[in-house]
Amino acid sequence: MTPMTTVNGTLLLYHHYIRNEAPTIMEHVNAFLRLSRFKTWGINVELGLPPGIRELRFRAIVMHYSMFGDYPFRLGREFLHYVEQCRESYKIVFFQDEYQFCPQRFDVLNRLNVDCVFTLLEPDDWNTVYRKRTSVKRFHHTLTGYVDDGLVELAKRLGKPDDQREIDVGYRARRLPFRMGRGGQEKAAIATEFERCASESGLVLDVKPGAHRRLNGLDWYRFVANCKGFLGVEAGVSVFDLDDSVRLACEETLRTNLAVTFEEVEEKILAPLEENVFYRTISPRHFEAAAFRVCQILFEGRYTGILQPMVHYIPLKKDFSNFDEVIRLFKDNSVRRTLTENAYRDLIASGKFSYREFIRGYDEELSLSGIQETIDEQTTQRVAAALQKGRLVREMRAFMLTLIFLRFPGRDRMIQFYKKSIKPFVWKLRGKTLPVQSNQQPS
Numbered sequence: 001m002t003p004m005t006t007v008n009g010t011l012l013l014y015h016h017y018i019r020n021e022a023p024t025i026m027e028h029v030n031a032f033l034r035l036s037r038f039k040t041w042g043i044n045v046e047l048g049l050p051p052g053i054r055e056l057r058f059r060a061i062v063m064h065y066s067m068f069g070d071y072p073f074r075l076g077r078e079f080l081h082y083v084e085q086c087r088e089s090y091k092i093v094f095f096q097d098e099y100q101f102c103p104q105r106f107d108v109l110n111r112l113n114v115d116c117v118f119t120l121l122e123p124d125d126w127n128t129v130y131r132k133r134t135s136v137k138r139f140h141h142t143l144t145g146y147v148d149d150g151l152v153e154l155a156k157r158l159g160k161p162d163d164q165r166e167i168d169v170g171y172r173a174r175r176l177p178f179r180m181g182r183g184g185q186e187k188a189a190i191a192t193e194f195e196r197c198a199s200e201s202g203l204v205l206d207v208k209p210g211a212h213r214r215l216n217g218l219d220w221y222r223f224v225a226n227c228k229g230f231l232g233v234e235a236g237v238s239v240f241d242l243d244d245s246v247r248l249a250c251e252e253t254l255r256t257n258l259a260v261t262f263e264e265v266e267e268k269i270l271a272p273l274e275e276n277v278f279y280r281t282i283s284p285r286h287f288e289a290a291a292f293r294v295c296q297i298l299f300e301g302r303y304t305g306i307l308q309p310m311v312h313y314i315p316l317k318k319d320f321s322n323f324d325e326v327i328r329l330f331k332d333n334s335v336r337r338t339l340t341e342n343a344y345r346d347l348i349a350s351g352k353f354s355y356r357e358f359i360r361g362y363d364e365e366l367s368l369s370g371i372q373e374t375i376d377e378q379t380t381q382r383v384a385a386a387l388q389k390g391r392l393v394r395e396m397r398a399f400m401l402t403l404i405f406l407r408f409p410g411r412d413r414m415i416q417f418y419k420k421s422i423k424p425f426v427w428k429l430r431g432k433t434l435p436v437q438s439n440q441q442p443s
Contacts, residue, residue, distance in 0.1 A: 007058045008375045009039035014064035015074035016044050024284045025066050027148040031355040037363055039375045041383055049078045052386030059371040061089045065096040071104055083112050090369030094118045099240045099279050109134040118142040125277050144235055145284035146355045155291040158225040170227035171207040178265040179250040181274055183238030185262055190231050197323045229330055230294045234301040235283035239273045282306050290343035295336040312343040
């Protein structure tokens with residue numbers, strides 16, 4: 001049996017598709033790799049487990065929120081087994097979207113003996129959600145994202161003077177499932193109602209809800225830079241599904257009645273659970289608007305105590321009863337300028353919400369694991385070699401799997417080539433025999 005090597009460093013597990021994703025995920029991941037004072041290696045679980053890692057035991061293992069957004073979680077069987085075997089490692093999990101798949105989430109925390117959770121939940125709810133159901137001892141409140149240096153530079157490069165921006169009020173949002181409660185519906189409702197109320201305001205609007213309206217990469221930042229104002233709501237939901245019953249009930253209701261309305265689902269299932277656990281927070285969108293000096297028109301809310309009405313944004317009541325006053329304030333150039341300068345000063349220039357400051361706090365938690373800042377060169381080289389072993393094959397496999405989501409000429413031929421040539425080759429490298437499917441004949 002090969003002896004295990006203890007690595008005085010941190011292993012960061014995260015998930016990122018080979019195809020384009022929202023930039024905020026990799027900004028968060030890269031912050032650990034770039035800014036932590038402790039040596040950190042990252043593995044994208046989309047590529048599979050590097051074989052050489054099995055012989056290594058890291059002082060700390062960090063599991064990123066990108067693996068837990070949907071179920072089944074992206075922390076697959078081989079990674080689960082590996083982390084489970086690392087009994088001496090200090091284990092930290094970052095969570096977002098904690099309102100769903102709670103029993104499965106609790107099971108992972110208990111199975112892996114996780115030591116610390118960074119959560120979007122505020123301290124008053126840590127006992128209700130986690131301490132009663134898991135063995136986790138330590139918790140930290142965190143945000144969905146922070147201010148990246150690259151965002152600040154992009155804002156400087158793409159930003160425009162207010163009078164050169166072509167859109168008065170912009171916004172993008174996905175329509176969320178009914179099971180997320182009224183808080184989830186607000187994300188699309190603010191756009192629909194604002195557009196209706198502003199039809200005679202003379203404002204140029206681009207406030208389209210729906211996933212098909214989504215913008216990515218530089219297209220998104222150019223859009224933000226071209227807006228004088230931006231709509232917004234708190235991130236999060238208003239129904240926290242602790243036992244998975246809400247999801248199952250909503251799915252059954254929609255299965256039997258595709259035409260059911262949110263109001264019907266709310267009355268039948270959701271109403272008793274609205275705001276059962278407070279799960280609202282500030283989002284990266286608010287930091288982006290502040291960086292680009294875009295005036296924010298936001299539904300009233302707490303915004304983690306960071307954003308203050310008429311200091312950083314114009315507050316809009318959720319029943320739109322103050323809509324005329326909101327428009328009057330927004331059309332006042334001096335009001336917009338004051339709010340955007342305040343937001344830039346407090347959210348961006350202050351550095352309080354930068355990734356550098358976030359990682360400083362994270363490093364303080366990591367120091368409790370007994371990890372040291374120094375690591376010998378021989379161990380560093382061994383970890384690098386373990387991560388590189390079989391990397392080309394793993395990347396090729398992950399790339400071929402992305403073809404499932406793309407439509408282009410020759411796609412079917414490429415998938416067949418993968419199944420007939422690449423996949424058997426990978427199995428051979430692993431010393432295994434590819435099983436014959438029931439609808440296939442042995443070659």
